[in-house]
Amino acid sequence: DVKVTQSSRYLVKRTGEKVFLECVQDMDHENMFWYRQDPGLGLRLIYFSYDVKMKEKGDIPEGYSVSREKKERFSLILESASTNQTSMYLCASITPGGSNQPQHFGDGTRLSIL
């Protein structure tokens, strides 16, 4: 089974801090994604990556950046955390096999910015 592991389940940070959320997958997937999940809004795509050192902006990239130095690891960075970034963050990966493949998700990181 594919395993997507997010480093923290719960995280509390202060406004203005630089925050790192880590995600690792163990199935050699090339495509990885970061979403945020908010009530009533579903999942919104922040950034995605199709290969090492490659990144593409999703629908809501403002205030975020990402790093993909190794194939298995995709990091989300909040450059200067703000209270409106309090949310659930979900990482996902997928094997490049066309659009009929499902994404595999981590358990999420619930981030609170105080």
Add this chain to the structure above:
Amino acid sequence: GNSVTQMEGPVTLSEEAFLTINCTYTATGYPSLFWYVQYPGEGLQLLLKATKADDKGSNKGFEATYRKETTSFHLEKGSVQVSDSAVYFCALSLNNDMRFGAGTRLTVKP
């Protein structure tokens, strides 16, 4: 662009009741369609999928049929259990673009 609309929740049912969660989509081509489930404190898990028109996806007693004529992929289960309480997401995927609905929270009471 591509998008998914699913019925708003929350939905509260008694055990053994029939469940329908409506999902419709808009797409520029012929997407693959998915239902994901999110149990409390967890990430999303694939529940079922369908990749072409008239396909029926099924898993754990849940079913959904890909209806191209009505651009729909409604989720159904004949008899829900307390353990089905979760948030359900409808999603489409087309040309590496995956879109999710807003999610429907289901609570099943004994």
